[in-house]
Amino acid sequence: MSTLDEELQAEAEESGAAAARSPASLTAFRRGLSGVTIPILTAILAFIGGGLIVLATGHNPLTTYSSIFDGTGLNWLFPWVSGSERATAAGNLQQTLIQATPLLMVGLAVAFAFRAGMFNIGGQGQYTLGGIAAVWVGSSFRGMEPVLHVLFAIVAAAAAGGAWAGIAGVLKAVTGANEVITTIMLNWVAIWFGVYCFQLGGPLHSSAHDMTTTPVSNTVVNGAKLPVFWGSAALQGLDVGIFIAIGFAFVFAILIKRTRLGYEARAVGFNPDAAETAGMSAGRTWIRVMLICGAFAGIAASLDILGWKFDLFTNDVQTSQIGAYGIAVALLGRNTASGTTVAALLFGALLTGTSNRNINLSIDPTLVQYLTFMIEGLIVLLVSTDVITLRLIKGGRQLGLAVRRRPAAAAAPGPDQGGEK
Amino acid sequence: MSVRASATLPSPAVSRRQIAIAGIILGAIAWVITIPPIHVRSLVPSIILAVIAVCAGAWSAAGGERKLGIEAIVLAVLAVAGAEASAHSALGTLESVFTWSALVAATLRYMTPLLFAALGGVISESSGVTNIGLEGMMLMGAFWGIYGADLLHSWVWGVIVAMISGAVLAAVHAFFSIHLRADQIVSGFGIIFLALGITGYFLEYHYGPNGTPLNISMIPNVKLPLIQHVGFFGIAIGDANLMTWIGLALVPALTFFLFHTRGGLRLRSVGEKPRAADTLGLPVLRIRYAAVIASGVLAALGGAYLSVGFVGSFSNDMTNGRGFIALAAMIFGKWKPWGALWATLLFGFGSAMADRVSSVNPTLGTLFEALPYVVTLIAVAGLVGRSRPPAADGIPYVRE
Numbered sequence: 115m116s117t118l119d120e121e122l123q124a125e126a127e128e129s130g131a132a133a134a135r136s137p138a139s140l141t142a143f144r145r146g147l148s149g150v151t152i153p154i155l156t157a158i159l160a161f162i163g164g165g166l167i168v169l170a171t172g173h174n175p176l177t178t179y180s181s182i183f184d185g186t187g188l189n190w191l192f193p194w195v196s197g198s199e200r201a202t203a204a205g206n207l208q209q210t211l212i213q214a215t216p217l218l219m220v221g222l223a224v225a226f227a228f229r230a231g232m233f234n235i236g237g238q239g240q241y242t243l244g245g246i247a248a249v250w251v252g253s254s255f256r257g258m259e260p261v262l263h264v265l266f267a268i269v270a271a272a273a274a275g276g277a278w279a280g281i282a283g284v285l286k287a288v289t290g291a292n293e294v295i296t297t298i299m300l301n302w303v304a305i306w307f308g309v310y311c312f313q314l315g316g317p318l319h320s321s322a323h324d325m326t327t328t329p330v331s332n333t334v335v336n337g338a339k340l341p342v343f344w345g346s347a348a349l350q351g352l353d354v355g356i357f358i359a360i361g362f363a364f365v366f367a368i369l370i371k372r373t374r375l376g377y378e379a380r381a382v383g384f385n386p387d388a389a390e391t392a393g394m395s396a397g398r399t400w401i402r403v404m405l406i407c408g409a410f411a412g413i414a415a416s417l418d419i420l421g422w423k424f425d426l427f428t429n430d431v432q433t434s435q436i437g438a439y440g441i442a443v444a445l446l447g448r449n450t451a452s453g454t455t456v457a458a459l460l461f462g463a464l465l466t467g468t469s470n471r472n473i474n475l476s477i478d479p480t481l482v483q484y485l486t487f488m489i490e491g492l493i494v495l496l497v498s499t500d501v502i503t504l505r506l507i508k509g510g511r512q513l514g515l516a517v518r519r520r521p522a523a524a525a526a527p528g529p530d531q532g533g534e535k
Numbered sequence: 536m537s538v539r540a541s542a543t544l545p546s547p548a549v550s551r552r553q554i555a556i557a558g559i560i561l562g563a564i565a566w567v568i569t570i571p572p573i574h575v576r577s578l579v580p581s582i583i584l585a586v587i588a589v590c591a592g593a594w595s596a597a598g599g600e601r602k603l604g605i606e607a608i609v610l611a612v613l614a615v616a617g618a619e620a621s622a623h624s625a626l627g628t629l630e631s632v633f634t635w636s637a638l639v640a641a642t643l644r645y646m647t648p649l650l651f652a653a654l655g656g657v658i659s660e661s662s663g664v665t666n667i668g669l670e671g672m673m674l675m676g677a678f679w680g681i682y683g684a685d686l687l688h689s690w691v692w693g694v695i696v697a698m699i700s701g702a703v704l705a706a707v708h709a710f711f712s713i714h715l716r717a718d719q720i721v722s723g724f725g726i727i728f729l730a731l732g733i734t735g736y737f738l739e740y741h742y743g744p745n746g747t748p749l750n751i752s753m754i755p756n757v758k759l760p761l762i763q764h765v766g767f768f769g770i771a772i773g774d775a776n777l778m779t780w781i782g783l784a785l786v787p788a789l790t791f792f793l794f795h796t797r798g799g800l801r802l803r804s805v806g807e808k809p810r811a812a813d814t815l816g817l818p819v820l821r822i823r824y825a826a827v828i829a830s831g832v833l834a835a836l837g838g839a840y841l842s843v844g845f846v847g848s849f850s851n852d853m854t855n856g857r858g859f860i861a862l863a864a865m866i867f868g869k870w871k872p873w874g875a876l877w878a879t880l881l882f883g884f885g886s887a888m889a890d891r892v893s894s895v896n897p898t899l900g901t902l903f904e905a906l907p908y909v910v911t912l913i914a915v916a917g918l919v920g921r922s923r924p925p926a927a928d929g930i931p932y933v934r935e
Contacts, residue, residue, distance in 0.1 A: 499711055
């Protein structure tokens with residue numbers, strides 16, 4: 115296929131012009147339609163599935179979900195909520211948005227790789243490396259100009275995350291090592307490296323803290339903290355990180371649609387061999403895409419560190435699930451900027467709504483936390499097939515996932531088929 | 536290839552290969568001589584050996600044996616670093632880290648859950664279904680094993696309940712990946728989240744904040760009567776868990792099944808050439824279902840070993856990534872049971888060493904924890920030799 119043809123088809127896909135009669139634009143129209151309804155259906159089905167388990171264990175799913183909803187703070191949007199209830203709701207909504215910030219960034223990190231036909235499971239490791247870099251820069255360099263300090267910390271986190279993801283990109287480009295396995299391995303290396311950094315005797319361990327508590331890093335200095343614009347800084351109000359993340363969602367959309375790299379990424383994701391024939395280098399694209407993905411995930415961590423965490427405990431590093439959530443967010447958001455943003459908000463709300471302190475006592479709060487995992491699992495399971503449904507509808511491979519060089523029908527032999535994992 | 540070529544080629548190629556392997560062995564020796572029981576207290580012999588190993592590696596790399604040659608060089612460099620570390624450690628420290636009998640016992644303990652899950656992965660992927668969800672299946676086995684052992688007052692029931700739970704979760708994965716033709720990696724992740732949610736939810740629901748009871752009936756250790764008190768062997772293998780022996784026995788059994796029985800041939804043919812298998816009248820989908828469910832049962836056994844066999848309780852996310860290590864071991868072991876055994880032994884040894892090193896130097900111990908993953912990374916990157924998955928692994932089968 116010539117470059118021109120691809121360009122035209124890609125344009126048609128993106129424009130989503132339903133009126134045009136070419137098959138490509140028709141499928142684009144279908145995608146636009148199913149791109150809204152299927153994620154919503156998926157989420158609803160998953161909530162029903164979770165509700166059934168709640169019901170089976172003798173709790174009322176409706177009151178459970180309504181208390182989760184109140185816990186998210188979304189009731190702040192209702193004009194009739196007032197007084198102290200409104201203040202609580204505001205606080206909860208701030209937490210929801212704080213949670214959504216890194217989810218969005220890591221979701222973008224996963225989504226961008228999907229668009230280039232790669233599965234970036236390494237969000238966790240890239241986030242961890244970004245966090246280490248951000249907390250180190252943020253707690254060192256005292257007396258730096260505040261704006262510069264914040265920028266420096268974010269850039270350092272982006273570089274650290276990017277470099278970490280870049281390892282997977284280089285390995286894929288040079289040796290053909292499957293990124294699914296390499297990023298999983300890099301996650302664990304990153305986690306142990308993080309523990310090593312902050313543990314007793316580690317290079318970034320804070321000696322100022324009490325020896326009896328969990329080992330922790332130094333605290334970010336005031337000048338490197340992101341400003342809080344809603345609520346009080348003392349009560350962990352909402353910092354400007356959410357705007358930075360949304361800004362990056364726009365960057366993501368522009369990168370994908372308006373830049374040469376985005377075009378090459380989609381072309382390589384569409385069909386690496388065809389892209390090579392058209393004169394692009396699949397390997398170089400993979401490396402660049404992974405660098406950007408890692409930078410997104412690294413920035414996610416820096417927004418957390420500079421926005422509200424301010425330091426990193428070793429058990430923060432070990433128990434964080436952000437990489438897993440990021441995958442669910444990207445999948446539910448169908449790897450688009452807007453979809454990922456909405457999905458990040460949904461998961462941020464779910465996490466906040468089910469976190470201990472927000473639940474009223476009609477149901478055991480710990481139970482509700484695990485409900486989040488079940489709902490997430492159901493969403494991911496359902497998404498895994500609807501990817502296929504879409505693939506069948508289009509008989510094509512527009513969606514990032516479908517591009518893993520696997521023919522829909524099996525049986526094509528050859529060592530490369532399953533990919534090297 | 537002509538008869539002549541195949542007749543003349545082997546001899547030089549084999550000798551380069553042999554030199555590379557000799558280089559690898561020399562590199563290993565360079566490190567081994569500096570630790571107990573030999574502990575040479577000087578770096579000189581190690582360096583000499585390592586230099587020879589590097590030369591051997593470089594020569595064979597130049598002659599075409601690139602991967603093995605590079606491997607020999609890397610190993611020699613690591614060996615010198617290791618020897619340097621040993622030379623700088625006190626003798627007492629070395630003795631306490633390298634208590635070989637205890638190290639072997641700990642290696643077996645760490646290996647057992649990984650081995651079960653990795654063997655499960657081998658079965659599933661041999662049939663052509665990628666199983667990222669091993670972690671979730673282990674977790675199910677770990678929780679429901681405890682639940683069964685507690686409820687029915689017997690570890691036997693615990694193990695049976697664990698196997699059922701693993702099979703059920705695996706059946707979900709099988710349904711999504713075989714029938715609905717889901718992307719199997721995504722579906723595997725869904726399985727893991729689902730298992731995290733289900734085990735956490737029911738742990739809280741059944742046992743509340745106090746956690747699982749303390750007096751769980753546990754899988755017994757096998758006390759070997761003859762060698763139980765015989766020094767090294769007594770400590771190393773005289774008192775290993777029943778599950779460890781079952782896992783070890785499964786390796787030859789599974790190898791026999793996969794490569795020497797009709798059922799094994801069918802399983803592999805479905806994973807390599809499903810179309811051809813279908814043409815021959817094999818029920819492709821049913822065989823894949825059976826394989827995935829079997830993998831769930833095995834992974835759950837690994838999880839049950841963790842909870843009912845070793846710890847005696849269940850805590851949230853207690854598998855803690857072991858399913859992924861098992862996956863790595865399966866790949867490292869080239870999708871073969873014996874390969875999986877060697878890989879899990881290596882990973883088990885890494886964890887055992889990390890434990891030992893932590894007791895002397897916690898900081899260094901943490902870095903040791905990352906070692907198996909780095910090794911896998913290097914292995915996957917191809918230094919150890921490219922491993923090839925079953926041809927149809929991860930590809931849903933659609934009948935025409």
